[in-house]
Amino acid sequence: xxxxxxxxxxxxxxxxxxxxxxxxxxxxxxxxxxxxxxxxxxxxxxxxxxxxxxxxxxxxxxxxxxxxxxxxxxxxxxxxxxxxxxxxxxxxxxxxxxxxxxxxxxxxxxxxxxxxxxxxxxxxxxxxxxxxxxxxxxxxxxxxxxxxxxxxxxxxxxxxxxxxxxxxxxxxxxxxxxxxxxxxxxxxxxxxxxxxxxxxxxxxxxxxxxxxxxxxxxxxxxxxxxxxxxxxxxxxx
Amino acid sequence: xxxxxxxxxxxxxxxxxxxxxxxxxxxxxxxxxxxxxxxxxxxxxxxxxxxxxxxxxxxxxxxxxxxxxxxxxxxxxxxxxxxxxxxxxxxxxxxxxxxxxxxxxxxxxxxxxxxxxxxxxxxxxxxxxxxxxxxxxxxxxxxxxxxxxxxxxxxxxxxxxxxxxxxxxxxxxxxxxxxxxxxxxxxxxxxxxxxxxxxxxxxxxxxxxxxxxxxxxxxxxxxxxxxxxxxxxxxxxxxxxxxxxxxxxxxxxxxxxxxxxxxxxxxxxxxxxxxxxxxxxxxxxxxxxxxxxxxxxxxxxxxxxxxxxxxxxxxxxxxxxxxxxxxxxxxxxxxxxxxxxxxxxxxxxxxxxxxxxxxxxxxxxxxxxxxxxxxxxxxxxxxxxxxxxxxxxxxxxxxxxxxxxxxxxxxxxxxxxxxxxxxxxxxxxxxxxxxxxxxxxxxxxxxxxxxxxxxxxxxxxxxxxxxxxxxxx
Numbered sequence: 001x002x003x004x005x006x007x008x009x010x011x012x013x014x015x016x017x018x019x020x021x022x023x024x025x026x027x028x029x030x031x032x033x034x035x036x037x038x039x040x041x042x043x044x045x046x047x048x049x050x051x052x053x054x055x056x057x058x059x060x061x062x063x064x065x066x067x068x069x070x071x072x073x074x075x076x077x078x079x080x081x082x083x084x085x086x087x088x089x090x091x092x093x094x095x096x097x098x099x100x101x102x103x104x105x106x107x108x109x110x111x112x113x114x115x116x117x118x119x120x121x122x123x124x125x126x127x128x129x130x131x132x133x134x135x136x137x138x139x140x141x142x143x144x145x146x147x148x149x150x151x152x153x154x155x156x157x158x159x160x161x162x163x164x165x166x167x168x169x170x171x172x173x174x175x176x177x178x179x180x181x182x183x184x185x186x187x188x189x190x191x192x193x194x195x196x197x198x199x200x201x202x203x204x205x206x207x208x209x210x211x212x213x214x215x216x217x218x219x220x221x222x223x224x225x226x227x228x229x230x231x232x233x234x235x236x237x
Numbered sequence: 238x239x240x241x242x243x244x245x246x247x248x249x250x251x252x253x254x255x256x257x258x259x260x261x262x263x264x265x266x267x268x269x270x271x272x273x274x275x276x277x278x279x280x281x282x283x284x285x286x287x288x289x290x291x292x293x294x295x296x297x298x299x300x301x302x303x304x305x306x307x308x309x310x311x312x313x314x315x316x317x318x319x320x321x322x323x324x325x326x327x328x329x330x331x332x333x334x335x336x337x338x339x340x341x342x343x344x345x346x347x348x349x350x351x352x353x354x355x356x357x358x359x360x361x362x363x364x365x366x367x368x369x370x371x372x373x374x375x376x377x378x379x380x381x382x383x384x385x386x387x388x389x390x391x392x393x394x395x396x397x398x399x400x401x402x403x404x405x406x407x408x409x410x411x412x413x414x415x416x417x418x419x420x421x422x423x424x425x426x427x428x429x430x431x432x433x434x435x436x437x438x439x440x441x442x443x444x445x446x447x448x449x450x451x452x453x454x455x456x457x458x459x460x461x462x463x464x465x466x467x468x469x470x471x472x473x474x475x476x477x478x479x480x481x482x483x484x485x486x487x488x489x490x491x492x493x494x495x496x497x498x499x500x501x502x503x504x505x506x507x508x509x510x511x512x513x514x515x516x517x518x519x520x521x522x523x524x525x526x527x528x529x530x531x532x533x534x535x536x537x538x539x540x541x542x543x544x545x546x547x548x549x550x551x552x553x554x555x556x557x558x559x560x561x562x563x564x565x566x567x568x569x570x571x572x573x574x575x576x577x578x579x580x581x582x583x584x585x586x587x588x589x590x591x592x593x594x595x596x597x598x599x600x601x602x603x604x605x606x607x608x609x610x611x612x613x614x615x616x617x618x619x620x621x622x623x624x625x626x627x628x629x630x631x632x633x634x635x636x637x638x639x640x641x642x643x644x645x646x647x648x649x650x651x652x653x654x655x656x657x658x659x660x661x662x663x664x665x666x667x668x669x670x671x672x673x674x675x676x677x678x679x680x681x682x683x684x685x686x687x688x689x690x691x692x693x694x695x696x697x698x699x700x701x702x703x704x705x706x707x708x709x710x
Contacts, residue, residue, distance in 0.1 A: 140626040217406035
């Protein structure tokens with residue numbers, strides 16, 4: 001079978017594109033510099049389609065599909081940026097902000113937060129929903145890092161980075177629906193868990209939910225770019 | 238028939254407050270209260286937060302003096318960590334505190350009080366603001382703006398942000414000073430000196446015309462509290478507290494932050510959200526005292542810088558012992574501003590000022606810690622308790638306005654008795670009662686709200702609750 005048999009053609013936002021079979025809509029869009037907002041997706045980790053920000057319209061279907069997990073097919077016509085999608089994305093962001101306690105002004109990730117950046121990019125200026133203001137805890141038991149559940153958006157990047165890349169799988173999710181919370185081990189303190197202290201979860205966290213104690217007061221940008229590199233080196237071995 | 242006069246809101250203050258004047262059946266002032274009408278809740282909602290977040294969290298209390306809360310909070314955290322911060326970090330923090338004091342004093346003198354002082358207590362309220370000052374005395378208007386910019390710009394050069402910088406952290410500061418920024422600050426000094434001296438000269442020229450106000454603006458004997466160095470010179474960032482009595486004799490000396498709760502108590506009155514702070518061994522209200530620029534100058538023997546020392550010597554000529562009228566806070570503020578500029582220059586000559594080692598690190602080594610500094614408007618204390626992971630379990634803040642609360646209430650009553658007679662008042666009288674509070678430069682809810690454009694309503698109510706007279710500005 002020749003290589004060209006695996007090539008599919010499709011249209012994204014009016015652009016005629018060709019892509020490899022098995023690619024996701026998000027991969028093809030990003031390869032062609034078409035921006036689709038994401039929060040739970042991270043290059044180097046598996047996709048879970050949790051945040052729903054990457055929902056796109058497919059011609060001929062009423063269903064919106066998450067671009068990070070939807071594969072392309074021949075002749076597909078995709079719209080990534082309609083008014084309907086913009087509205088849905090703003091509602092998703094509003095829900096994220098209203099769900100927990102996101103106080104940018106005093107957050108360690110202020111200026112380096114993916115949630116904050118996305119709100120600015122999509123033009124979210126007000127939260128019309130009532131804030132839930134839940135009383136959530138802070139786990140400061142780890143010698144190097146802190147987990148502040150007030151700022152967690154349940155993207156599960158930490159869970160995937162720890163399980164898929166580090167192989168420790170100390171992070172997981174407890175509870176259901178709005179009561180879900182990320183935990184370490186069997187809901188033990190992070191400091192007394194089997195954590196390898198590698199810090200990958202902190203670098204993957206899109207908000208200030210996981211942070212390095214020594215960065216308080218300083219700029220705290222996260223550097224998750226090492227993930228695809230780690231994968232590449234493992235495959236080469 | 239008893240009557241009540243309410244001044245609500247009190248204008249040109251930082252925060253929300255009101256004044257109530259109660260008249261007896263003869264129309265004479267029976268009592269007067271200064272109310273702080275808002276609750277903020279910082280002590281409560283900081284519970285559960287990691288202690289190392291506290292400086293940046295507490296700085297949000299105020300947009301005028303965030304640096305004061307940053308420093309007091311960082312010092313309380315360092316008591317919990319049991320660390321001594323590097324020399325250069327301590328010096329940079331002192332410079333930050335000086336810059337903040339200069340800009341805050343400039344705000345208090347030029348923007349909030351100079352309209353009363355330069356244009357007159359009875360001048361047209363529409364023009365009685367910084368714009369009126371700029372129109373009448375353009376040189377002073379520009380000096381005020383220039384001096385504020387001087388302080389704010391130093392804060393920005395050190396901490397990248399003018400307001401709510403995250404540069405001060407438990408253990409020191411996050412970044413060292415660069416040579417370029419040092420040179421930029423040095424280049425600003427000549428203009429800052431000129432602006433402070435212009436203000437001092439202008440103030441001294443007009444001070445004599447306020448003899449009546451000096452007489453009744455919270456003019457009474459009291460105790461005075463403030464930080465002081467071992468050589469009895471003025472101190473804002475380190476040192477220990479000294480309390481003196483109305484004659485100038487030392488009541489207690491060398492009070493460190495760790496002894497604060499042992500000697501300082503807080504009383505509550507049902508008409509205000511601000512507590513009434515007092516010295517425990519003397520009880521409440523006998524143990525009340527004043528803090529801020531006037532008490533600091535009453536306590537110290539020297540400023541420690543040549544030009545400010547000359548001004549201090551002249552200031553101390555105002556009375557034989559401690560100076561009692563709170564009107565002189567204005568003068569003291571300008572002496573301190575001059576000291577601030579001189580001290581910034583002195584700190585910049587430190588050979589280690591560009592040293593890169595500016596942060597000490599440690600975890601939780603004590604479960605309790607306190608920090609105290611001199612904010613522009615007086616002594617500020619932060620006191621925290623933490624669990625073994627460093628999460629705050631209890632926090633208490635004792636702010637300058639609490640220390641001065643009793644004196645401000647006494648001052649309002651004193652001036653009301655002088656300016657409200659037979660149940661009658663004039664707009665000039667109203668502004669004078671407010672100006673007593675303004676002399677203390679309180680930070681009521683430590684918020685940045687300026688009330689300059691808000692309507693001011695003073696209402697006289699009879700015993701039956703009927704409005705018998707009303708003045709609206």
